[in-house]
Amino acid sequence: MLSRALRRRCPNCGAGAIFLGWFRMRPVCPSCGLVLEREEQGYVVGSYMFNIIAAELLFAAVFVAALVLTWPTPPWTLLQYGGAVLMILAPIIFYPFSKTLFLAFDLVFRPVVPGDPGAHR
Numbered sequence: 292m293l294s295r296a297l298r299r300r301c302p303n304c305g306a307g308a309i310f311l312g313w314f315r316m317r318p319v320c321p322s323c324g325l326v327l328e329r330e331e332q333g334y335v336v337g338s339y340m341f342n343i344i345a346a347e348l349l350f351a352a353v354f355v356a357a358l359v360l361t362w363p364t365p366p367w368t369l370l371q372y373g374g375a376v377l378m379i380l381a382p383i384i385f386y387p388f389s390k391t392l393f394l395a396f397d398l399v400f401r402p403v404v405p406g407d408p409g410a411h412r
């Protein structure tokens with residue numbers, strides 16, 4: 292499920308094309324009928340949280356790598372501005388992945404059961 296999510300595919304059946312664009316996800320998987328937005332409110336918060344964590348981790352990794360590679364004279368100014376740019380771009384780049392990843396985690400802990408409004412149609 293996680294590898295499907297990382298490829299922006301339906302975590303349930305692995306079908307592609309669940310995104311209409313970079314930011315717009317289909318409400319229902321066209322292949323297996325899984326409701327992709329299972330609970331609107333929780334999903335917005337959950338995928339947002341995933342996004343922030345991913346951006347923070349990327350920033351920390353790039354920052355540490357830059358320090359190690361350029362030590363003892365790190366380009367502080369470049370790191371400062373580069374870090375700012377990265378923090379703006381990362382959430383945009385991660386956005387669709389954060390949605391599918393959150394859906395995958397949700398499916399692990401709350402599998403689709405018959406009668407679930409989010410079940411297959």
Ligand SMILES: [Zn+2]
Pocket residue numbers: 301302303304305306320321322323324325
């Ligand atoms: Zn599917």
